[in-house]
Amino acid sequence: MWGGRAGALLRVWGLRPAWSPRRRPLSCNAASQARSNSPRCWKCGGSPGGPTGEDILFCPRCRALQPPDPTRDYFSLMDCNRSFRVDTMKLQHRYQQLQRLVHPDFFSQRSQTEKDFSVKHSTLVNDAYKTLLAPLSRGLYLLKLRGIEIPEGTDEMDKQFLVEIMEINEKLAEAQHEGAVNEIESIVAVKQKECIDSASRAFEQDDFEKAKEILTKMRYLLNVEEKIKLKKIPL
Ligand SMILES: [Zn+2]
Secondary structure, three states: OHHHHHHHHHHOOOOOOOOOOOOOOOOOOOOOOOOOOOOOOOOOOOOOOOOOOOOOOEEEOOOEOOOOOOOOOOOHHHOOOOOOOOHHHHHHHHHHHHHHHOOHHHOOOOOOHHHHHHHHHHHHHHHHHHHHHHHHHHHHHHHHOOOOOOOOOOOOOOOOHHHHHHHHHHHHHHHOOOHHHHHHHHHHHHHHHHHHHHHHHHHHOHHHHHHHHHHHHHHHHHHHHHHHHHHOOOO
C-alpha cells in the first residue's frame, strides 16, 4: 500500500512503518485547520487533500507523522459526540486505536521531529481519554468549552448538601471497621449516581448553571471518595 519513493527509502533504511498495512491510510490535511493557511506536510511540503476535521496523522505522500491539530477538542479527537453521555467502550476502543498509531514506541527508528510529535500526540490522547472517561472531568471540560469555569473553593453551595457532606465526613472519621466504611461508600456511590443522572439531564437541556451546580457537588463527593480509599488502605 505504500509505494512511492518515500516508502522505498524507508524500506532501504530498514525502517518499519508505524502503521499496519491493513489500516486504512489516514488522509493528511496538514494536521490542522489552524494551519489551514499553509496546509502542507512539514517534511515533504505536500498538499494534504481530503476534508478537514479527520484523522490527519500521516502525510499521504511521505507518510511522515504530522503534528497534533491544536484546534481539535477532545471530543473530536476521540470521535465522540460533544455530550455528557459518552459510550465508554467506544471511547476505550478509540483510545487504543490512536495509541496504536502514535505511541512513541513505534517511532524509535524515525526522525527526532516525528519522535517529538509522537510524544505530543500520545500525551494528548492520554489526556483526552482520561478527561472524557470520568464524568466529573468530562462535565468540567464540556463547561470549559463553553467558557464556563468553576473556581475551586469559591462555590455558593446548597447548605443542605454541605451538611450532608459534613455528616458523611464525620461518620467516616469515626468509622472503626470495614463494614462501616463500606456502608459510607455505598451512600456516596448512590449520591454520585444521582449527580451523574442530573448532570446528564442538565447538559441535555443546555442548562449550564444547573450543570455547574451539580458538578460542584460531584467535586465534594469525589473528595469524600478519595478519603474513603485512603481509609481502606491498611496502615
Ligand atoms: Zn509529506
